[in-house]
Amino acid sequence: MRKWLICLAAAGGLSMTPADAGPPLPPDVPVPCPPPVRFEYRMVTKYRIEYQTQFKEVQRTIVREVPETQMKQVQETVMVPSWREVQRQHTVMVPVTRVVTRQREVPRTEWVKKQAVRTVSVPQTQLVEKQRTVLVPEVREEVRQRTVLVPDVRLEQRQRAVTVVRPVQETSTQKVVTTARVAVPACDPCTGLPSVIFRCIPQSQIVRITRWRPIVEQILETVTVPVPTVRPETQTVKVRVPSVRQEVVTERVPVTTMRQVQETYTVCVPVTRTVLESYQVEVCEMVPQVRTCTQRVCEMRPEVRSRLVPVTVCRKVQEVVTERVPCRVAVQVPYQVRVRVAVPCDRP
Secondary structure, X not given: OHHHHHHHHHHHHHHOOHHHHOOOOOOOOOOOOOXXXXXXXXXXXXXXXXXXXXXEEEEEEEEEEEEEXXXXXXXXXXXXXXXXXXXXXXXXXXXXXXXXXXXXXEEEEEEEEEEEXXXXXXXXXXXXXXXXXXXXXXXXXXXEEEEEEEEEEEEEEEEXXXXXXXXXXXXXXXXXXXXXXXXXXXXXXXOOOEEEEEEEEEEEEEEEEEEEEEEEEEEEEEEEEEEEEEEEEEEEXXXXXXXXXXXXXXXXXXXXXXXXXXXXXXXXXXEEEEEEEXXXXXXXXXXXXXXXXXXXXXXXXXXXXXXXXEEEEEEEEEXXXXXXXXXXXXXXXXEXXXXXXXXXXXXX
């Protein structure tokens, strides 16, 4: 508010020039006060600059290389192999086999018979009486008592729930429409004499109706139920009990004993002696031998040949291309701002 007052005072001072001011006021005259003002908030539209990226089409001339293949004749020197026959001599080692007689000592074994004495065990069997105790099985009867469970049936009183349907008499009142004969005075149309005729007219009356309605009830009844049980019972039975008894038995048993006996037998004893024998051996020896052979020798000779070779050459071609180029563009964007504004007040 202070700033606004200073601005208004400055504007008033500038608008008044010395010529328009007139004579100075006497000192006792009061200075007029500035007009009263009030402040209020208003919405003001302002603009700010924003940069946006837009694409625009630009034509450019580019130069690109286009490959082209051409056939070009090229001369080259090639080494061509040629074969010729040459007579050559070389020395080879030829194996030669000959028979050589040699001597060696060989051990020979001969068998010589000799008499020898040895002691052998001869088995001898005799029957000898021996006694032994054996177990003889036997069966004896014993009287024993045992308790067994005998099946039995006992009667037991039990209660069970039974569903019974019982009819119950109900009396209800119902309104029924019936026909009643009522005497109505009438005039005979032929004679003109009064007479009485009966007419059937509907009449409603209340009738009592008796109905039987079944009612389901549950009652407890006592029934006798046979219950299977077992009872212990002592029985006397004869049991066959197996047992054994000892008994001495005499029997003849074969007993084998060994008896020492000396006997004379013939033995073949090996005798080894050395004998000189002759044998023949094949000995292989390598003997040098000169041989003549024909060999094929390969020689390389140069030869000039011409051939067509595909050569790729790049040719420059100019081409106009339209491209989308991004560029930044300044755009004014409006926005609302709340501003405090001084407004002069209306005087009363």
